[in-house]
Amino acid sequence: MPTTTQPVxxxxxxxxxxxxxxxxxxxxDESGIAALTIRSLAQSMGTKPMSLYYYVxxxxxxxxxxxxxxxGEIELPSPAGDWREQMQRRAHAxxxxxxxxPWAVGLLESRSSPGPATLRHHEATLGTLRAAGFSIQMTxxxxxxxxxxxxxxxxxxxxxxxxxxxxxxxxxxxxxxxxSTGQYPRMMEIAAEHVLKPGYDFGDEFDFGLDLILDGLSRxxxxxxGDKQRHPAECEQIDG
Numbered sequence: 129m130p131t132t133t134q135p136v137x138x139x140x141x142x143x144x145x146x147x148x149x150x151x152x153x154x155x156x157d158e159s160g161i162a163a164l165t166i167r168s169l170a171q172s173m174g175t176k177p178m179s180l181y182y183y184v185x186x187x188x189x190x191x192x193x194x195x196x197x198x199x200g201e202i203e204l205p206s207p208a209g210d211w212r213e214q215m216q217r218r219a220h221a222x223x224x225x226x227x228x229x230p231w232a233v234g235l236l237e238s239r240s241s242p243g244p245a246t247l248r249h250h251e252a253t254l255g256t257l258r259a260a261g262f263s264i265q266m267t268x269x270x271x272x273x274x275x276x277x278x279x280x281x282x283x284x285x286x287x288x289x290x291x292x293x294x295x296x297x298x299x300x301x302x303x304x305x306x307x308s309t310g311q312y313p314r315m316m317e318i319a320a321e322h323v324l325k326p327g328y329d330f331g332d333e334f335d336f337g338l339d340l341i342l343d344g345l346s347r348x349x350x351x352x353x354g355d356k357q358r359h360p361a362e363c364e365q366i367d368g
Contacts, residue, residue: 143179143180144183145183148183149184151169152169152190154172155168155172156231157229157231166186189241191239192243194232195242196246198225198226198229198236199236199246199248200245201228202218202222204218204248205252207256211259223282226286230282263348263350266348281337285331
């Protein structure tokens with residue numbers, strides 16, 4: 129008699145805190161942070177909501193965990209390296225992480241129970257700025273300024289209707305047609321001479337702005353290890 133082989137059910141991966149949080153990141157990436165609930169997460173994992181409570185107490189703990197995962201993806205700056213290069217690398221790594229996880233832009237600094245990766249990131253960044261010679265006050269100013277720029281740029285970049293090099297022309301062409309009346313000569317000028325040029329990528333603006341910020345911050349590092357700090361006006365006199 130012919131034998132029939134019964135299908136072998138696929139093995140379900142065991143639950144763990146790491147898997148729960150990893151699936152939460154995947155769900156937020158795919159559907160947005162508003163779609164992330166205990167129920168939707170359990171459904172995406174093929175389990176029941178009550179099964180997840182063994183690993184995470186509530187949604188706040190999930191948010192704490194997934195924010196920590198994002199911070200863990202960002203390369204840590206090193207106090208032993210050149211501070212400017214380290215801040216550039218950090219900025220690019222953070223921007224890349226926020227492009228992978230756009231839902232995280234408004235969450236990275238929102239958690240009252242930061243995880244270990246979050247704390248390591250902040251400590252390494254502060255340590256790099258202090259090792260460069262910034263005062264405590266200027267370290268706080270520099271950190272706030274850099275993060276405000278990175279988060280703001282990531283937010284604006286995520287909201288644009290085009291993405292990448294040579295993608296703006298197709299989207300903005302209907303808008304540019306409205307400039308032909310002559311009412312908006314400066315907007316027409318920028319569009320024709322910059323935005324619609326071959327090779328345009330809004331992302332290129334990131335380095336331009338970052339360099340300006342780093343140039344300004346560098347003038348606040350004390351000169352010769354003393355208490356006096358360099359300000360823009362003083363630098364102009366020295367350089368001149």
